[in-house]
Amino acid sequence: MEYTFANRMNRLKGSAVRELMALTARPEVISFAGGMPAPELFPVEGVKAATCAVLDEIGQKALQYAPTEGYVPLREKIVERMEKRLHIKTDIDHVLITSGSQQGLDFSARVFLNPGDVILVESPSYVGALNAFNACEPTYVEVPTDDYGMIPEELEKILATTENIKLIYVIPDFQNPSGKTWSMERREHFMELVNKYEIPVIEDNPYGDLRFEGEYLPSLKSMDTKDLVIFLGTMSKVFCPGLRIGWVCAPTEVLAKYNFVKQGADLQTSSIDQMVASKFMEMYDLDAHVDKIKAVYKGRRDLMLNCIKEYFPSCVEHTTPEGGLFTWITLPEGVDAGKIAPKCLEQNVAYVPGGAFYPYPGKENHFRLNYSNATEEQLVEGMKRLGKVLKAELGE
Amino acid sequence: MEYTFANRMNRLKGSAVRELMALTARPEVISFAGGMPAPELFPVEGVKAATCAVLDEIGQKALQYAPTEGYVPLREKIVERMEKRLHIKTDIDHVLITSGSQQGLDFSARVFLNPGDVILVESPSYVGALNAFNACEPTYVEVPTDDYGMIPEELEKILATTENIKLIYVIPDFQNPSGKTWSMERREHFMELVNKYEIPVIEDNPYGDLRFEGEYLPSLKSMDTKDLVIFLGTMSKVFCPGLRIGWVCAPTEVLAKYNFVKQGADLQTSSIDQMVASKFMEMYDLDAHVDKIKAVYKGRRDLMLNCIKEYFPSCVEHTTPEGGLFTWITLPEGVDAGKIAPKCLEQNVAYVPGGAFYPYPGKENHFRLNYSNATEEQLVEGMKRLGKVLKAELGE
Numbered sequence: 001m002e003y004t005f006a007n008r009m010n011r012l013k014g015s016a017v018r019e020l021m022a023l024t025a026r027p028e029v030i031s032f033a034g035g036m037p038a039p040e041l042f043p044v045e046g047v048k049a050a051t052c053a054v055l056d057e058i059g060q061k062a063l064q065y066a067p068t069e070g071y072v073p074l075r076e077k078i079v080e081r082m083e084k085r086l087h088i089k090t091d092i093d094h095v096l097i098t099s100g101s102q103q104g105l106d107f108s109a110r111v112f113l114n115p116g117d118v119i120l121v122e123s124p125s126y127v128g129a130l131n132a133f134n135a136c137e138p139t140y141v142e143v144p145t146d147d148y149g150m151i152p153e154e155l156e157k158i159l160a161t162t163e164n165i166k167l168i169y170v171i172p173d174f175q176n177p178s179g180k181t182w183s184m185e186r187r188e189h190f191m192e193l194v195n196k197y198e199i200p201v202i203e204d205n206p207y208g209d210l211r212f213e214g215e216y217l218p219s220l221k222s223m224d225t226k227d228l229v230i231f232l233g234t235m236s237k238v239f240c241p242g243l244r245i246g247w248v249c250a251p252t253e254v255l256a257k258y259n260f261v262k263q264g265a266d267l268q269t270s271s272i273d274q275m276v277a278s279k280f281m282e283m284y285d286l287d288a289h290v291d292k293i294k295a296v297y298k299g300r301r302d303l304m305l306n307c308i309k310e311y312f313p314s315c316v317e318h319t320t321p322e323g324g325l326f327t328w329i330t331l332p333e334g335v336d337a338g339k340i341a342p343k344c345l346e347q348n349v350a351y352v353p354g355g356a357f358y359p360y361p362g363k364e365n366h367f368r369l370n371y372s373n374a375t376e377e378q379l380v381e382g383m384k385r386l387g388k389v390l391k392a393e394l395g396e
Numbered sequence: 397m398e399y400t401f402a403n404r405m406n407r408l409k410g411s412a413v414r415e416l417m418a419l420t421a422r423p424e425v426i427s428f429a430g431g432m433p434a435p436e437l438f439p440v441e442g443v444k445a446a447t448c449a450v451l452d453e454i455g456q457k458a459l460q461y462a463p464t465e466g467y468v469p470l471r472e473k474i475v476e477r478m479e480k481r482l483h484i485k486t487d488i489d490h491v492l493i494t495s496g497s498q499q500g501l502d503f504s505a506r507v508f509l510n511p512g513d514v515i516l517v518e519s520p521s522y523v524g525a526l527n528a529f530n531a532c533e534p535t536y537v538e539v540p541t542d543d544y545g546m547i548p549e550e551l552e553k554i555l556a557t558t559e560n561i562k563l564i565y566v567i568p569d570f571q572n573p574s575g576k577t578w579s580m581e582r583r584e585h586f587m588e589l590v591n592k593y594e595i596p597v598i599e600d601n602p603y604g605d606l607r608f609e610g611e612y613l614p615s616l617k618s619m620d621t622k623d624l625v626i627f628l629g630t631m632s633k634v635f636c637p638g639l640r641i642g643w644v645c646a647p648t649e650v651l652a653k654y655n656f657v658k659q660g661a662d663l664q665t666s667s668i669d670q671m672v673a674s675k676f677m678e679m680y681d682l683d684a685h686v687d688k689i690k691a692v693y694k695g696r697r698d699l700m701l702n703c704i705k706e707y708f709p710s711c712v713e714h715t716t717p718e719g720g721l722f723t724w725i726t727l728p729e730g731v732d733a734g735k736i737a738p739k740c741l742e743q744n745v746a747y748v749p750g751g752a753f754y755p756y757p758g759k760e761n762h763f764r765l766n767y768s769n770a771t772e773e774q775l776v777e778g779m780k781r782l783g784k785v786l787k788a789e790l791g792e
Contacts, residue, residue: 001623003596004562005653006510006532012656022463036461044455047668051447059440063636065432067418099495099662106661110531114402132660135506136402166400200399227397240459242667257401260408264528265502266495270666271638272443 007115011134024350030382033350035176035325036373041293042240043284050279054272066271068263070097070247074278078233078247081286085209087222088231094249096258099269101206101234101246104258105132107265108202108230108248111257112166113138120158120168120199122150124328124357124366126176129169129204140359141165147319149182152189159197168194168201172220173208174324177357177368181322184217191223200254204232207324209290212298214322227251235277237325238290243273297325300371303379311387313394318369325372328354330365332394337367340393349385403511407530420746426778429746431572431721432769437689438636439680446675450668458668464659466493466643467667470674474629474643477682481605483618484627490645492654495665497602497630497642500654501528503661504563504598504626504644507653509534513562516554516595518546520724520753520762522572525565525600536755537561543715545578548585555593564590564597568616569604570720573753573764577718580613587619596650600628603720605686608694610718623647631673633721634686639669693721696767699775707783709790714765721768724750726761728790733763736789745781 024031054062069075075092082088098104105128113119115137121130123142130140141162144154149172159165170190172182182190194201203220221231234246248258262268280286304327308318317330329351331337338353354366374382420427450458465471471488478484494500501524509515511533517526519538526536537558540550545568555561566586568578578586590597599616617627630642644654658664676682697717704714704723713726725747727733734749750762770778 001594001647003650004508006506006508006513008510009507009653009656012653012660034461039456039460042456042459044451044459047459048448048451048455051451052444055440055444055447059444060435060438061638063438063440063443063638064435065430065632065637099666102660103662110402111405112400112402114404117402128660128663135657135660198397236461241461242457242459244662244664244666251397254399257405257408260405261531264408264498264524264531265661266499266640267524268640270495270640270669273666273669 008135008137011137012131023345029345029348029350030374030378030385031350032369032371032374032382033352034373035370037237037241037293038296038372041296043280043289046280046284047240047276050276050283051272053283054275054279058275062272062275064271066268068259068268070095070269071271071274071278074274075247077278077281082233082249085216086205086219088219088249090249094252094255096248096255096262097269097274098246098248098262099266100236100241100244101204101232102128102132103265104232104246104248105129105202105204106135107258107261108167109133109136109138110261111254112200116164117166118162118164120165121359122170122175124177124354124363125169125359126171126204127356130359133169142359145178145180147180149180149186150190152186152193155190156193159193159199165199168199169204170201170220171204173205173217174210174321176207176324177326177352177354178328179319179321179324179326181217187217187220187223191220194228195226198226198228201229202232203229206234206237209238210294210297210325211323212294212301221249230254238286238293239277239280243270243277245269245273245277297372300374300376300379301327303376304369304371304383307380307383307387311383313391313396315394316390325370327369327371329367329369333365335394336364338364340389341367343393344386344389347385347389349382351386404531404533407533408527419741425741425744425746426770426774426781427746428765428767428770428778429748430769431766433633433637433689434692434768437692439676439685442676442680443636443672446672446679447668449679450671450675454671458671460667462664462667464655464664466491466665467670467674470670473674473677478629478645481612482601482615484615484645486645490648490651492644492651492658493665493670494642494644494658495640495662496632496637497600497628498524498528499661500628500642500644501525501598501600502531503654503657505529505532505534506657507650508562508596512560514558514560515562516564517755518566518571520573520750520759521565522567522600523752526755529565538755541574541576543576545576545582546586548582548589551586552589555589555595561595564595565600566597566616567600569601569613570606570717572603572720573722573748573750574724575715575717575720575722577613583613583616583619587616590624591622594622594624597625598628599625602630602633605634606690606693606721607719608690608697617645626650634682634689635673635676639666639673641665641669641673693768696770696772696775697723699772700765700767700779703776703779703783707779709787709792711790712786721766723765723767725763725765729761731790732760734760736785737763739789740782740785743781743785745778747782
């Protein structure tokens with residue numbers, strides 16, 4: 001049987017990260033490839049207590065269909081948290097619960113993008129976002145970035161000369177994959193340009209709570225005076241990803257469109273998962289839990305950066321993330337990290353080659369390392385193995 | 397701020413049913429509008445026991461990211477059930493877990509439909525499916541149906557004369573909204589035509605397990621010799637909808653495409669919800685639970701049909717479902733059920749006007765009644781109210 005699929009399917013392939021995860025499932029592999037939280041920090045007993053409470057108190061409701069927009073008490077808590085940490089003043093009518101923030105990415109593309117429409121992205125950008133956007137067949141324009149975020153002059157050049165720009169997609173805090181955070185000045189400059197050109201912005205903030213040091217910076221959404229910023233949040237990195245709880249916070253007219261897409265896409269996010277997340281926040285102190293996570297991840301980041309210094313060849317560069325889950329490695333110009341990855345796998349250690357994080361091929365001398373999902377012991381052993389392969393390839 | 401949304405958004409509006417649900421949330425309204433299972437039958441204690449077992453045994457895994465395809469033990473049980481009840485011989489490599497079967501509908505459109513492509517649907521068809529498909533901007537051709545399913549002569553005429561047909565969408569068992577079930581002969585005839593014209597079929601089977609009387613008939617998928625049928629299943633009606641567990645069973649090449657879409661759409665369905673559903677089936681007898689549901693729904697169907705006889709004007713026709721959740725009411729030609737609905741709401745009783753179940757306007761003299769989600773007392777009282785309004789509108 002020969003099938004005729006929709007044109008959009010030509011743009012979709014399996015995510016490099018998800019496919020690598022299959023290869024790295026062998027227990028002897030130490031993987032720095034995924035973006036998974038440390039499972040030993042999951043509040044398993046807390047989730048159990050919260051689930052029992054939900055089922056005892058509102059069991060029938062927890063197992064029934066529920067409104068598309070999401071569970072009101074959860075949305076109320078999300079609104080509170082957004083104000084406290086991100087200086088976003090909003091209300092529950094501007095919040096839609098999604099099945100992880102990945103679904104917010106998918107919906108963003110579906111709400112705004114016709115085939116060929118232009119979306120601006122950081123260079124590099126999150127592979128899962130590119131994967132979601134691809135289903136709407138956009139054209140990408142990569143905005144050059146440095147250590148402080150998108151470079152305003154480069155952004156303005158693009159805004160002034162490119163037709164048909166529909167969206168700008170950014171991760172200002174502890175970016176995936178680079179680990180970098182936009183400076184306050186860059187945030188302000190960015191919002192000036194966005195206001196001038198009136199282009200909607202998708203601000204993706206999965207890691208923002210996980211700051212190890214320095215000051216929390218206000219979100220772009222909190223600086224938005226023209227209803228241009230659509231904020232995507234998630235419980236995956238501060239609570240647990242298995243429940244698939246994310247949210248979209250957007251202006252009224254825009255959120256109505258996301259809501260229509262949600263209805264057709266899956267009606268609603270799991271009723272019980274939403275209620276459990278909400279109940280957990282009533283029964284426990286989520287901020288105290290986040291503090292525990294940050295302490296562990298900070299230790300692992302320090303350890304990973306030390307291992308880079310100790311075991312990697314001196315020609316290898318890395319970023320110094322102030323939070324989040326990733327550091328970004330740059331190899332000498334012309335070296336292909338994709339070609340070294342199989343040799344690493346032979347030594348039972350894995351990373352994601354950087355090429356996956358660009359919409360178009362050609363930038364292959366990078367890779368992404370995750371430090372949240374390996375014990376200290378695994379981390380040191382894995383970095384030693386990586387260093388050995390890199391030194392064999394690149395010299396001391 | 398003026399936003400420019402994607403073209404597809406012109407086709408999307410809120411689902412009539414979901415919007416009605418908001419109106420019918422007042423506690424004094426007796427609603428026959430939704431398609432909700434009876435919450436008093438949900439196995440709340442069983443879900444609690446299963447959740448505790450999952451969290452005790454594999455708690456960290458239950459809260460972590462998991463593979464896109466879904467939880468292996470759940471897929472194994474689904475494969476077994478599909479063979480036992482539906483005569484479908486398959487394996488877990490052909491099963492993808494989705495967030496309810498609504499997500500399977502959304503993905504079906506995204507995998508196959510370019511704007512303007514033709515999809516054949518029963519007339520009437522499920523409003524939630526039309527809503528999902530609309531996001532891919534198809535052209536619909538409605539295939540005339542009678543009490544036994546799609547009329548083969550009409551279907552062949554359409555297949556022979558219509559260009560660009562990409563999909564046929566059907567609900568052969570206890571259809572939503574009509575409550576009708578395709579006869580064996582019609583299933584065979586349908587598959588002959590499908591084989592001849594080689595058009596992929598979406599077989600949506602949310603209610604198939606809920607047969608009150610007569611023989612279970614084999615699924616279209618079980619008669620598929622050319623890898624044309626894509627089967628959508630769900631736990632929502634036999635277990636509970638709040639967990640959002642559905643599945644797609646499809647040929648290898650097709651399922652790979654669904655998998656790519658799933659990765660971009662939401663990475664995976666809730667890990668813990670999948671594990672709880674699987675554990676529940678290990679700890680309890682799901683078939684015995686389904687038997688309980690069937691006994692209650694059969695009683696409510698009987699009661700509703702009796703009430704129609706007793707309280708409705710004699711000019712009103714209805715279907716006699718052998719299972720499922722709905723009966724379909726036909727008013728005299730020219731009467732608009734959408735205009736009577738507000739008068740019913742004034743009397744605190746609700747149904748879904750039939751127009752929502754057709755892709756194009758013009759067939760307004762129908763409405764759908766749900767009998768699963770009202771107690772016997774509510775059911776009689778609600779039907780009395782409905783009958784009173786209908787008699788005032790249409791005479792005795």
